[in-house]
Amino acid sequence: MAKQEPISAASRPLKIVAGADAFGSSLKDELVAQLRSLNIEVEDLGTTKYYSIGEEVGRRVSQAANSNSSVETRGLLACGTGVGVAIFANKFPGVYAATCLTTAEALNARSINNCNVLAVSGMSTTPEAAKEILTTFLNTPFKSPCPASGSNPWPEDLQAFFEESVQEMSKIGNENAPVADPPCFICSLAKAREDKEFTPVDIMPGGSMKILRETPTSAILRFKAGSVEPAHHHTFGHDLVVTKGSKCVWNLTKREKYDLGVGDYLFTPAGDVHRVKYYEDTEFFIKWDGHWDLFLDEDVAAANAAIDKEKIDAK
Known part of the structure; x- marks a missing residue:
């Protein structure tokens, strides 16, 4: 039988809300008996469909977490894999x-994530192993040494x-939590330019990027x-506005050429292959219709050769 150690992780009296589906019912009963042998209060909700019992235990733990109760409420769930609940x-x-x-895993979950609901697998975990997991869940304080920290105390930062x-x-999914107003584009643009947190675009020598929004991606780009x-081409189309400098864009798919200066706008459809030359230090705002990506269709040497050839042919 698993070694039963004194409960030390809970700073308040502890209550466990437990439940399972048919595949985890026997294991849940074993663990409930263990908890009661330790004089821990248990509310056993019994056995039902995994999504129903997962919902009910989650609801009760959530309600307790958002109250000023003198009792700390955690959850214990079991199903076939432990994942569904x-x-x-x-x-x-x-x-x-x-x-x-x-x-x-229980040590890491408690130490790093302050896990307050333990889910176990009725199909792959033996009662003895599950009891050891439960004991670890009960006894491990938040931020304590764990395998992920090399069993050493976490650094202060x-x-x-x-x-x-x-x-x-704790605010995620809470309708009552205050939601900050999203920053306007002008504010984001101004802040990004002030912060100068630009990351080099390794596959585009001379370029750097500041992401303003991840998906759909908006960014400020600078090229020397x-x-x-x-x-190159992208999975999604993109709009751009030049805010400084000048550039030339060749849309090779449409066989069109655009000379752009400050204030000029251009939309490039998804999949259109395009090449760009910067005449001076240039900055522009760009917004993709989805998440930013890039697929090269030639290298820099080939691009320069094509641009030089166009100059020669134009003479």
Whole structure:
């Protein structure tokens, strides 16, 4: 039988809300008996469909997490894999359910994520192993040493991050949590230009990018005078507005050429192959219709050769 250690992780009296589906029912009963032998209060919701029991345990833990109760409420769930019940418990704010198949996973989940709902597998975890996992879940304090930390104390900066992340995570899905107004485009643009947090675009020598929004991607790009973007294409179309400098864009798919200066706008459809030459230090705002990506259709040498050939042919 698993070694039963004194409960030390809970700073308040502990209550466990438990439940399972048919595949996890026997294992849940074993663990409920273990909890009661430790004089821990248990509310056993019995056995039903995995999504229903996951929802109900998640709901009750969430309600307790958002109250000022003197009792700390955690959850215990079991289904065939331990995954399904965790998915539905996690639909509620303040619930951090983790499927743990080993004591190491339980240590990490408690230490890093402040996991408050333990989900176990009725099909792949023996009662003895599950009891050890449960004991670890009960006894491991938040931010304590764990396998992920090499069993050493976490550095102070990471401990501070864990504290902050739990506060921020508790607001996700909470309709009552205050939601900050999204920044306007002009504010984002101004802030990005002030911060100068530009990342080099490795496959485009002379270019750097500041992401304003991830998906759909919006960004500010800068290219040094003389830089060339070799022919390439994107999965999504994009709009751009030049805010400084000048450039030439060849849409090779449509066989069109555009000379752009400050204030000029251009839309390039998804999949259109295009090449770019920068006449001077240039900056522009660009917005893709989806997540930014890039596929090269030639290298820089080939691009320069094509541009030089056009100059010669034009004479």
